[in-house]
Amino acid sequence: MASSIVSGSSSASNQPRGYSVQPAEKEVDKPRPTMTPFYDEDTKISFSCQNSTLPLKLSSVLLVVSFILQVISVGAPYWSAGWRRDKMSWYEGVWMTCYRADLDNKWICGAYDYSNNKHGVPGWYTFCQAMGLISLVVFLPALLINFFYTMHPKMKMFRGMRFFNFVLTFVTGLVPLLMVIVWIAGHPMKDRFPIPYRDKDYDDEPFMIHFCFVFEIFAFIISFAAFGLEVHDYRKSDYGN
Template sequence: MACCGHSPCFGFGLFLLILSLILDVIGVGSPYWILGSVNGEKVYMGLWQMCTSGSIVGYEFSGCTDFDEVPDWFKAVRGFGMLGILLLLIAILTAFVKICLKDRSCVLIISIILSFMAAVCNVVSVSVFAEKYYDIVKDSSIFSFHFAFVFVVLSIITSGIAGICMIVEVSKRSSYSSI
């Protein structure tokens, strides 16, 4: 089987899916969703643990701890974040399968649907976390969203654009008119 014959739009869409997965894994896995800084002490919080660093009277300290108990909404944020990662992984795998199965348009359509479903899962994850932000931090003047939160937002954007690129690929091929 030949593994060529796809447009640059398909290649760009596949690249964006891979980039989206990388951004999502870093975003969901790292403890940098929120950053707080006051008097030289820093507090980082992610979905899985909280880290602190700073210095007191010349002594440096840093460490991370896992969360003992988490509320249900926090479990939902974690769950939708992990589901987004899983859906992106399956979307990438189906896009690679499509490379070798040129005549099977349903494989590419599955990849498109999965990329949009991953974006929706990540939107739910980010929006619930942002909604509960003020419940987590009592003084919002010293806390702000950090890079891992932004990475998940970027993952939403890139997976949506990847789905659009693959829709363009489907619309370019007349053989896809009959599924």
């Protein structure tokens, strides 16, 4: 009996041993490679006015003010006007001209050539209309890009587009300036309405600029001021060095 037990244990010891898998060593405090460093904690995007400098904040505010003035100037027909016998006898804007019939309270409004001997719209007037539309089209992307750089925490990541922002801001001031120059240079003023304005008993003014023309002057001045602030911020920052 004992021999059988010994032989059994001997045969068991002669059997091949299996290979055991040792548990892998636990990695402790081993840094993992970051596949997309753009989305780490330091570069997380958070839009806020606190991410920008004071000059860029001021430039954004100025662009909004300039845009509002430009919309009013292009939309309202009060660029120039004339007075006869202490009453406004006509007024005109980029899209429409109105005049008072026989100095009563009835106003007649229409296109530029409603009382002009030459049919069609003159070139200076068409130019102002085209510049008015272009100014509104340029203002929208200029405002969006300006807000982006004002509130984005990583402006240096978009350095190339920042120069595009400079160009758009400059154009928002250049277009209103051209409209003001062309309007004054091209408008026939007195000859626009060949009627006897002067009256010795009244202080008549055949041609005067109106509030929309003044708004247009402020629009290009404010836009150029915003452009100057952007350039100043760029030169003072590390990106301009």
